[in-house]
Amino acid sequence: AALARLVAEAAAEAVASSGRFTLGLSGGSLVAMLARDLPPALSAAPGADPSRWLVAFCDERLVPPEHPESTGGAYRVREGSGRGPWACTSSSQSGPVPL
Secondary structure, three states: HHHHHHHHHHHHHHHHOOOEEEEEEEHHHHHHHHHHHHHHHHHHHHHHHHHHEEEEEOOOOOOOOOOOHHHHHHOOOHHHHOOOOOOOOOOOOOEEOOO
């Protein structure tokens, strides 16, 4: 929960000062942790507006999004389950995914 609060606070500060927050994410256990902890952290930091975020997957593998080792795919699965704050625009999009 502490990491999610730190992300939300940094996002609120960045959005307030520059209108945009950029975040690099890895996969693994971070997916489940952020899916669980980031929504309440964002609720507590209304200035962290996820529509102003640019997210990049830092360790993305060269595999299709539906592949089990796809970091972007793992976040999209979480978003589809209703457990994450992600609003990915397209499963066929490559590179940074605007939130």
